Amino acid sequence: MFWIIAIPMIISSFMVVLSTNLFRSALFLIFSFIGVSLIFILLRAEFLAIVEILVYVGAISVLIIFAILMTKNIDSGSPSNSLNKSSLLFSILIFMVLFFSFSITDWNTIDNVNLTNADISNNIESIKNIHSNSIPHLANLLLTDFMLAFELVSVLLIAALIGGLYLIKGDDPDND
Amino acid sequence: MLQNYLFLSAVIFCIGLYGVLSKKNAITILMCVELMLNAINISAVAFSRYIINPFNLINGNIDSLLTGQVLAMFVIAVAAAEVAIGVAILVTVYKNRQTAYVTEGNILKY
Numbered sequence: 001m002f003w004i005i006a007i008p009m010i011i012s013s014f015m016v017v018l019s020t021n022l023f024r025s026a027l028f029l030i031f032s033f034i035g036v037s038l039i040f041i042l043l044r045a046e047f048l049a050i051v052e053i054l055v056y057v058g059a060i061s062v063l064i065i066f067a068i069l070m071t072k073n074i075d076s077g078s079p080s081n082s083l084n085k086s087s088l089l090f091s092i093l094i095f096m097v098l099f100f101s102f103s104i105t106d107w108n109t110i111d112n113v114n115l116t117n118a119d120i121s122n123n124i125e126s127i128k129n130i131h132s133n134s135i136p137h138l139a140n141l142l143l144t145d146f147m148l149a150f151e152l153v154s155v156l157l158i159a160a161l162i163g164g165l166y167l168i169k170g171d172d173p174d175n176d
Numbered sequence: 177m178l179q180n181y182l183f184l185s186a187v188i189f190c191i192g193l194y195g196v197l198s199k200k201n202a203i204t205i206l207m208c209v210e211l212m213l214n215a216i217n218i219s220a221v222a223f224s225r226y227i228i229n230p231f232n233l234i235n236g237n238i239d240s241l242l243t244g245q246v247l248a249m250f251v252i253a254v255a256a257a258e259v260a261i262g263v264a265i266l267v268t269v270y271k272n273r274q275t276a277y278v279t280e281g282n283i284l285k286y
Contacts, residue, residue, distance in 0.1 A: 087197030160257035167264035
């Protein structure tokens, strides 16, 4: 099930970079976002999957398509700059490093970690079941431990809204 | 299986990295930045699904198992702000210089 989702996702991510039409690459980007949302459902993060559909597929891709339609020469795609070969080599190198470090690390996964500590073994069932009912725990975490970051993100969104409006508004010659 | 998700995340991150480093059009660069942030989200949620740190669970604070999902939510919010500002800058540059290529925006070069 994982590879059924992952392989089209990788292919559409490649097509975002390699497509010769900007509009088509935006559509492939939407496919990739939907794939990420399905991966979140596989990882038992249903709330994040819905948020992903709402924010990415609903808002960000629409913004990007607006930006594509406002600029000319869509059909010429995005040509490569002079760093094409070296950036390909660099990203392959980064991929090798990531792949080897992911492969050789001995992860503390939920199956092979030692949970026999006396304090933990009492609520081992609730540890195993936390992902089946995650939204109340997520809300609790967001409004207690991460309260400050939550407020800062709201300030950031307001600042982005005001900044975007100011940038788009331009110079009004009657108002000077 | 944790390694599968991390592998997928690494592949998508490197595709986005290649696009960011090698493309001329600013819209494609924005799209590739979105791909990279999505790869980070996948790996954060996969870690929060599979990894357990027993030292954090001594107090019975099992909510801390979901920290990766909270991180992914913050990343989504920051990505929304980033793409809004990016598109606004792109439209402003396009109004002034009639190009969306980042290689032609070098008026400060000389």
